[in-house]
Amino acid sequence: MRILITEDNPKLLIQLDAFFQEQGFSVDLADDGERAQFLLTEYSYDAVIMDLGLPKIEGIDVIKYARKKQITVPILILTARDNWEQKVLGLDAGADDYLTKPFHLEELLARIKALIRRSAGHASSLISAGPIQLDLTKQLVFLDQKELELTAYEYKVLEYLLLNPNKVISKTELTEHIYDQDFDLDSNVIEVFVGRLRKKIDPDNTLKPIETLRGRGYKLSLTQSKDSV
Structure with a gap:
């Protein structure tokens, strides 16, 4: 953020x-x-x-x-x-x-x-999308109720995508929201983080939660659960 x-x-x-x-x-x-x-x-x-x-x-x-x-x-x-x-x-x-x-x-x-x-439309600090659950307060991610080990930047990428579901997020926008102003926007590090995330949150390659839209960016496509008030 x-x-x-x-x-x-x-x-x-x-x-x-x-x-x-x-x-x-x-x-x-x-x-x-x-x-x-x-x-x-x-x-x-x-x-x-x-x-x-x-x-x-x-x-x-x-x-x-x-x-x-x-x-x-x-x-x-x-x-x-x-x-x-x-x-x-x-x-x-x-x-x-x-x-x-x-x-x-x-x-x-x-x-x-x-x-x-x-x-982003969430009343609770817990965001669920399919089998993925993110705790905004504790900055923890769970897959099928099992905690995932993510790096700080992997977490930031997933957090931003989850807070903007079904929205196409350009590489530039994603970079600007997880890095400071002086970061090299032409770096391919975002692709690396997204690739790692895919392997961790979709190890069997069955969910395909993060869609790549060539020339446009990324979109989280999983259906989100409504927050409990």
Whole structure:
């Protein structure tokens, strides 16, 4: 999953960057509203953490700009402004959640994960597709109720495909959502990860869960089960 973190406090920005990278996220950073607005326009994200008190362009205005441009990424406001009027303004501007400083990193992580899965239409942290089950919270994958051993990037590829079922995902899109901006988009590493995944989640080559559409990308074709609320 790829997230954008906007924060004008350098120390906190570095802390959040390190924390989310440790949790397996690809992270882009913006320390002012102008850069945040640019990144939102140029790149696709799975979630955004937005500070309100940003230099150059206020966080509220960045949110309004994103929604005006039909950018539907889930946005969580993270700010020291804790009065209810500011919360209302933020949510009315188009934010999806609100967390005030000081905060616990674990709560922020849980809220971001909840926003991502809900934006993909999942109420539960468990996603099932055929015999495959993925636990978004624990980052575990099961095949016929037996845990699979996946590398970090194999998991990221499967997670993104499961959160976007029956959608054609281009190689570029998949790469951008599991790697940072400076990764070589022409690398064939995605094909390698997909090939390994196929062998692990379909060892008998009977399910054929990941379809390759030549020149277009990949599509997860397994039917997903409805979440339990």
